[in-house]
Amino acid sequence: MVFAGIRRFIIGISSMFAVLILGLVMDTAGAELISMNRQYGVDEGPFAPVLSIMDNMVWLIVPALLLGITLWMLWSPVREERREEQMRRVGPP
Structure with a gap:
């Protein structure tokens, strides 16, 4: 069980690091793409709602x-502990 906790911690921290890198990429490339689209007038055409949604939703994805x-x-860990406690109550088959 200790190894499962360590493995969960390592996977969680590495996933958080990957998400933070994704946030940096979205911040630099996404902002550049949105400003480029506004420069070429995409925000006035039929795709204006898509651009608005993308501009607003990008900042919600990372959090x-x-x-x-x-x-x-x-x-x-709470779910695993409950499962182990239930197995102890029932006993071996």
């Missing part, structure tokens, strides 16, 4: 992923 990873890291 949502980080929150999900954090909740997974916190909730998994």
Whole structure:
């Protein structure tokens, strides 16, 4: 069980690092693409709602992923402990 906790911690931290790198890429490339689209008038055509949604949703993706990873890291040990406790109550088959 200790190895599962260490493995979960390593996977969680590496996933958070990957999400933070994704945030940096989205911040640099996404902002450049949005400004380029506005420069060429895409925000006035039929794709204006798509550009607006992309501009607003980009900033929610990284926090949502980080929150999900954090909740997974916190909730998994609780779920495993409950499963082990249930197995102890039932006993071996």
